[in-house]
Amino acid sequence: MRRTLYGPDHEAFRESAREFVNRNLLPVADKLIAQRFIDREIWLEAGRNGFLGLEVPEAYGGSEAGDYRFNAVLAEELSRASAAVSSSFGIHADVVAPYLVQLTTEEQKQRWLPKFCTGELLTAIGMTEPSGGSDLASLKTTAVKDGDDWIINGSKTLITNGYNADLVIVAARTCRASRRRPSATATSGSSTAPRRSSPTDTPPISSWSRPGPARRRAPRASPCSRSRPACRASSAVGSWTRSASRRRTRQSCSSTTSGCRRPT
Secondary structure (H helix, E strand, C coil), X not given: CXXXXXXXXXXXXXXXXXXXXXXXXXXXXXXXXXXXXXXXXHHHHHHHCCCCXXXXXXXXXXXXXXXXXXXXXXXXXXXXXXXXXXXXXXXXXXXXXXXXXXXXXXXXXXXXXXXXXXXXXXXXXXCCECCCXXXXXXXXXXXXXXXXXXXXXXXXXXXXXXXXXXXXXXXXXXXXCCCCCCEECCCECCCCCEEECCCCCCCCCCEECCCCCCCCCCCCCCCXXXXXXXXXXXEECCXXXXXXXXXXXXXXXXXXXXXXXXXX
């Protein structure tokens, strides 16, 4: 049965997506399954074809299609290679993009979005936890404000793109006493101790780095209590910069933070 959902522009886009899959994914399908991640050159080629910026404004290098049917066409064609490949692209281009477009400062948009669209910056989102799966109502990871820093404690697992991501959105509660549904705000940086964040009252995009030995910092008690109605749960967007050795995450694509440290 012929579908009427898509128009000529969508079908022309489908041809481009199908050619990309035939050239870059199907010939290496077995290799991708064995190594459990998508080679960076494939991401770069996707960026050159304009497949990664469908939700990003043109001012930052995207195409801002404004029509989710293009995203659906891309997902359908990528699924011809494998559902896992389609999921990996979807996390980056469909799920993470709105966080970076809507919740970041102008400086952060300029810093991240152009490379996001070219495939130079690969992203993931850390929601799933060992104890509660993807149920955000059971979220246990916390982000506690400590001066200009946010101290993040918790564990994440089964994170799509987690093995080789450059920027990771991390869902965390900013008030341990609250049981409200987490919302989304942001933090960024590298794989160890937090260094500095913007001085705001909500979880910001902060910069983490590893210039030397990791700082050991014990999280302070949550600054809020059950008696304070301002307590709320939100999500912190966090990122870790890949180390040259690529030993910062397990190949099982799990990411873990404990006392602001990750396994090496």
